[in-house]
Amino acid sequence: MDTRTALLAAAAALLLAGAVGAVAAPDAIVDPREADERPGDVRIVDTVVSPGEVRGETAELRLGVDLQHRGSPVENVTVRHRAIGADSGLLVDETTVDVGGVDGGGERTINGSVDVDREGGYRIETVVFADGERRASQTTRVGGVAALTPDYADSRVGFTEGNVWPTVAVSVREADNETATLSVSISVTNRGDGPSEPLDLRVLLRQSESNVIADEASETVGEVRPGRTDTVTTTVEVPANYNYYVDAALWSDDVLIDETQGVANLNPRETISADETVEEVEFTVEDFTRGGGGDDAADGAGADRDRGEDGSGDSTPGFGPLVALVALVGAALVARRRP
Numbered sequence: 001m002d003t004r005t006a007l008l009a010a011a012a013a014l015l016l017a018g019a020v021g022a023v024a025a026p027d028a029i030v031d032p033r034e035a036d037e038r039p040g041d042v043r044i045v046d047t048v049v050s051p052g053e054v055r056g057e058t059a060e061l062r063l064g065v066d067l068q069h070r071g072s073p074v075e076n077v078t079v080r081h082r083a084i085g086a087d088s089g090l091l092v093d094e095t096t097v098d099v100g101g102v103d104g105g106g107e108r109t110i111n112g113s114v115d116v117d118r119e120g121g122y123r124i125e126t127v128v129f130a131d132g133e134r135r136a137s138q139t140t141r142v143g144g145v146a147a148l149t150p151d152y153a154d155s156r157v158g159f160t161e162g163n164v165w166p167t168v169a170v171s172v173r174e175a176d177n178e179t180a181t182l183s184v185s186i187s188v189t190n191r192g193d194g195p196s197e198p199l200d201l202r203v204l205l206r207q208s209e210s211n212v213i214a215d216e217a218s219e220t221v222g223e224v225r226p227g228r229t230d231t232v233t234t235t236v237e238v239p240a241n242y243n244y245y246v247d248a249a250l251w252s253d254d255v256l257i258d259e260t261q262g263v264a265n266l267n268p269r270e271t272i273s274a275d276e277t278v279e280e281v282e283f284t285v286e287d288f289t290r291g292g293g294g295d296d297a298a299d300g301a302g303a304d305r306d307r308g309e310d311g312s313g314d315s316t317p318g319f320g321p322l323v324a325l326v327a328l329v330g331a332a333l334v335a336r337r338r339p
Contacts, residue, residue, distance in 0.1 A: 025319025042072035042102055043136045047126055048190065054148045061142060063112045065126055073103035073305050074132045083114040086121035086141065118201055119146050155219070156192025157199060158250065158258035160229050168246050168274075180240045180266055184217070190224040198222055200251040201232050205244045205264065208272045214238040221250065238264075243272045286289045 045066040052060030062080055077099040083092040093114040102108070116122050123145035128136040159167050167187050174181040184203055190196045191304040199221040205214045215236040224230050238244060265271040 006272050007130060033285065040069060040074040040102070041135075042074050042077060042128055042130060043068050044126065044128060044138045045107060047124075047138055049124065049142055051148050054118070054154075056150055056152075057070050057111065057118060059118050059145055059148050061114050061116060061122075061124070061145075063114065063124065063140075064124065065110045065112065065128075065138075066199070067099075067102065067110055067128065068107045069102045069105055073101055075090055075101045076129075077102050077128045079110050079112060080127045080129065081112050081114050082125045082127075083116050083125045084122055084125060086143070092116050092122065097311075109217050116142075116145060118148060118150075121145065133221050134159055140296050152253075152255050153257060155190060155197040155199075155225060155250075155257045157190050159248070159260040160187035160189045165264070167260050170246060170264045172266075175240055178240055179237055181235060181237050181315060182260075182264060183233060183235055183247060184248075184258075185231050186249070187229055187231050188221055188224060189229045193226055195253065196221075196224045198283050201234070201256065202238065202251060203234055204247040205236055205238055206247060208243040208245060208263075213245060214242075238266075241267055243267045243274070245274070282293060 026147040028240075047066070047070045048064040050060040050064070051060045056058070061083070065079055067077075079097045079099060081097075082093070082094045085092055086088065093110055093116060096116055097110055097112045099110055114124065121141065123143070124140040124142060126138050127134060127248050148217055161167070164181070165187065169185045171183045171185075172180055173183045182205075186201065186203070188199075188201075201219045203217045203219075206212065207214055215238050217234040217236050219232050219234045221230070243266060244283070246264055247259070248261070249259040250257040261274045263272050265275045
């Protein structure tokens, strides 16, 4: 075989092999222009939920969604968040974030938020759309929203909680038969990382039996260093020989921050304690529902009146059996005396 024939045979073999490969794997040979036209891939890698602004009735939940992009650019990307009540299944809030185009591969974080009520738990459903087509979704469950402290009441300063050292200490400064001057010392601790802002301390003394306010006082709690405890002392004057509850509260711009209670026992014959508990009784309608209709109730009441103490229904109204027996004996005696 000459050289020309050999080259022709090799070329024919190559063409045959290419044709077989194209039939077996039609996607193996792709036009680069067609590859660039393929849609890119966008998916959710992770979602992070953190508390935002916490108000009195509602709270903001901040959502950070990590999107991962592969392939060619993706246009008109949007991220939708829905907050759904865990128990009710009702839609509470819905927001949409316009991302725009996604290109370059890798990951990027898309920030969003929803507003929910400060109660119960929620299911956060996050969906990624591209040109109105759903591309990825993820569900995150959130609970304990009621435990979030509102921003206006968020303070690291509060009353000291100790096992031995008293939070509220009361001592008698002066006393006579009518009045007593008391010195009330209250411990305040800063549990934060920075110095505290000035707060208002308000103290009320309530007579234990009547709950009447006998006296009150106000003091300013100055700057407390981080991790430190300061003692604020005030003076009140109350009638002697009574017992009092000492109610103390910390206020910041008329917002209640913390509260505690102590006692002042000035009656030697009787004492009270600040650790008293009140049992809560649940109100139920069944406790106040009658067992039958009006006629049945009236009949039952009449039957009760007709019964005697022994439960029988033959009781004679007016005189009882003993009185009737005495009357019969008296009548017999009168009959024997007659001629």
